[in-house]
Amino acid sequence: MLSVKLFSPRKVSLPSASLEGPAPAGDAKWVGLRMLLALTLSCLAFAARTIPFLLVLTTVNLALLWYLGNGQISLRRELKAFVWQTLVILALYLIRFQNLTGLWGGFQISWQLFLALLPSMTFVRSTSQTRIVQALNRVMPCRTAFVLSTCLKFAPHLLAEIRSIYEGQVLRGARILPRDLAKPWHWIDLLHCVVVPAVVQSMALAGNIALAARARDFGSQPKRTCWPGL
């Protein structure tokens, strides 16, 4: 088996509806409330201009993170991004004001931006993606929600197809291994050998799903019908 480094470094967690089954209506409502809370907290971060407000918001966010994540969620990746963002903003403030007094303002801005990101991150990490998609059915047009949930559900299948295309092309001698891709003139090979077949494959899959949905009379009713009720 080829070790395909291009696809291996990051694990992508995608919804697996079949394992969890449909959510009860009350559960979807609870997810919807969490979603609303995350969006409200994100928006409040932009309104927070004073230190006490920012401290209160940080406390609320951390409490929510601890409560919803049962103490399991790590903030390491987000904190790294925060540090990097803070350094860039502080450097820009230093250039602008030419003294250290402006640095506090820069730090405050960075803090606000971090607080705008944190609620969404907490929400997504603490809620199953299937539940999120089912809650989505309530806020989006049913056709759009169907397309989004179907594409998310079939994405792992399509990624597996792309991986086999990639491995097949590598066996055929295509210069698309990670060490080859360090040279930009090999990127065109990746485009021809992997991207084009992947697009063709996704078109074929879209056609098959659409046909299957039509066979089940999808679209014959103005509102989506399913069992058990969402």
Add this chain to the structure above:
Amino acid sequence: MNPVVEPAGGLFRLSLKDALFIGFCAVFAVLARMMLRLHLHISGHAMLVTAFFLLLARGSVRYRFAASFAGLLAGSASIFLGFAKSGPFMLVKYLAVALVIDLAGLLMPNLFRNYFWCALVGGSAGATKFFTAYSVNFLAGMDRTVNFQASLLEAAGAILFGVLGGLLVPVVLRRLHAYGVIS
């Protein structure tokens, strides 16, 4: 019983098959950002995949709001896959890029086979990063001059990568056309 035939899409009507293909483009735009993180610390490098997939969605489907639909789906997917660095503004970011592409497609329907126009549209789509970054920082109360400089810095990278993403589209569309997958 109804015959199992998928009605063809058009300029104003989006067939389910096309909608699903656009959905795959949107999901790919998000997943590519997740998997192929370049760690370049160059602002705007994510615009490469965003511009590429949104242009591809619009170029492969006749529906005139295909990019906007893809942007809507990509924004929603990135929020729900936990990749939304700027929370709800992620949706606005994708939609701003998509609107530029749809507008360009509306004005020049044949631009997707032309390298120059694709690069120009990719760059223009990348330029929307200036407005979104400026708005986010403005809402956070950043100093106006610093905000302008920071947004300009982010937009410069996004334009560069948008142009690169745009340049890749005609290559793929020509191949798809040659295979007879798209008309």
